[in-house]
Amino acid sequence: MRIIGFGKMKKRLAALAAAALLCTGGIVFFARGGSALPAQAKSDRIPIYSVEPSDSQAKPIALTFNCAWDNGDVQTILDILKQNEITATFFLVGQWAEKYPDSVKAISQAGHEIGNHSYSHADFATLEEKQLVEEISKCSSAIEQITGRVPEFMRPPSGSYSDASIAVIERMGMTPIQWDADSLDWKSVSARQIVKNVTKKAQPGSIVLLHCGAKNTAAALPNLIAKLQKDGYTFTTVGKLIYRDNYSLDHAGRQHLQQDTASGKDSKGSASSRSSESSKDSRSQSQSEPALTPSSASSKSSKPEKESSSSGSTDEEDVVVSEEVIDGVVVAS
Secondary structure: OOOOOHHHHHHHHHHHHHHHHHHHHHHHHHHOOOOOOOHHHHOOOOOEOEEOOOOOOOOEEEEEEEEOOOOOOHHHHHHHHHHOOOOOEEEEOHHHHHHOHHHHHHHHHOOOEEEEOOOOOOOOOOOOHHHHHHHHHHHHHHHHHHHOOOOOEEOOHHHOOOHHHHHHHHHOOOEEEOOOEEOOHHHOOOHHHHHHHHHHHOOOOEEEEEEEOOOOHHHHHHHHHHHHHHOOOEEEOHHHHOOOOOEEEOOOOEEEEOEOOOOOOEOOOOOOOOEEOOOHHHHHOOOOOOOOOOOOOOOOOOOOOOOOOOOOOOOOOOOOOOEEEEOOEEEEO
């Protein structure tokens, strides 16, 4: 048996106590939202950001519109989509739906897909399970009362989520959806810049983030559609774009269809089960969409009813001032 002197014992006990204190401090730091990790970087589970088409020649893309502010441009957006025979996906905040039921009806009656964007645009990375359930269920209930349909897809507000929130969304029978092509229209950039922002990031299977109530989104939409069509893209909804079964998610949240081992054929079934290959590297994506109110945490973008840019340049031009040709397509600036 090895006998340790009292002096050495005291030193070892002191070292162990210091290590325990350091570990505890680190846990408290991250539990309190230490700045080393952005909000949604706490999640090992990730939503769907984009889709790898099973047909390598296909170029599907889904336009999505978040509705959380006003409804002044909703009808214009619906008219533009109708003129171009495009069906899109609209993610509605429950409070917005209750405030603008006629707009919700118009979106639904035009044949567009409607998703859940929470009831009050709360930060899903910070809510407890009971609060998450309430935010999701109240929003779905508001939408169902107006349209008669329960949303199938859920987009966490501000792109912020946690392991717990994704787990709750899935347990409630919904699919969490993000985006990989941010228009940055919420920064009030020009119509021309909106087109550039989307087209430089778009890829086959992309999900595009746009907003109703943003300054220049409606003005940019015709040119954005024309440019994407010129580049060979075809438009679809999130529900028709994503895989429902036999798929994996890579570190960027991109879906990949897995071959059906039984039949040897690709499968796009209706079940919600999935095999996730997501790694912790994917958790470093920074938040893109702003919060609904300026009362959010200071580390996150915040926005009152009309949003101003908190980073990068803000274009305060009127809707259409001039035109520019981008790859043969006339774009309003």
